Amino acid sequence: MPVFTRIGHDDYVAQVLELANQIGADAWTPSFIIGIGRGGLAPAVYLSHATGLPMLSVDHSSEVPDFADAPLVRLAARTREGERLLFLDDINDTGGTIAKLRRALIDAGGIAENIRFATLIDNSGSSQRVDYRARTIDRAETKDWFVFPWEAVAPQSALDDDAAEVPERIA
Numbered sequence: 001m002p003v004f005t006r007i008g009h010d011d012y013v014a015q016v017l018e019l020a021n022q023i024g025a026d027a028w029t030p031s032f033i034i035g036i037g038r039g040g041l042a043p044a045v046y047l048s049h050a051t052g053l054p055m056l057s058v059d060h061s062s063e064v065p066d067f068a069d070a071p072l073v074r075l076a077a078r079t080r081e082g083e084r085l086l087f088l089d090d091i092n093d094t095g096g097t098i099a100k101l102r103r104a105l106i107d108a109g110g111i112a113e114n115i116r117f118a119t120l121i122d123n124s125g126s127s128q129r130v131d132y133r134a135r136t137i138d139r140a141e142t143k144d145w146f147v148f149p150w151e152a153v154a155p156q157s158a159l160d161d162d163a164a165e166v167p168e169r170i171a
Helices: 009-025 041-051 070-080 096-107 156-164
Strands: 004-006 032-036 055-058 085-092 115-123 132-137 145-147
Touching: 009 041, 009 115, 009 132, 032 041, 041 055, 041 085, 055 070, 070 085, 070 096, 085 096, 096 115, 145 156
Parallel strands: 004 145, 032 055, 032 085, 085 115, 115 132
Antiparallel strands: none
């Protein structure tokens, strides 16, 4: 049985502000924050407000091509025009989402130097690296399933199902 660790609203806001501080201190300024659906959408809205940067989204979790794959082709084109894109997700756990997005963007002709990633929580053992993170964990030691404020309304059965998707994360 996984340990469910709820992240309170105040901690969540502090994580978003930490990302905003890191981005503000960097010479690389994104043209857009891109919320990765589903878990990166709420943080992207908050980060957009905290930084004053405009926000777009891709709905990776739906796996509906018109909302997941097609926008990546259009976003890759924007990087060729010099725009900088910061993709934001809630957690970089296994690295699967970030790897898929990076690969799709580069395959569509995206310019790697104009693409960065940020997460609220970054697993140091992930296959992918992020450029900005509010918190770092090591999944070899931390097996908690983090419940973000927007997930707090989900039935426990849905949280159980999400946690069980990749058992080695929480076992």
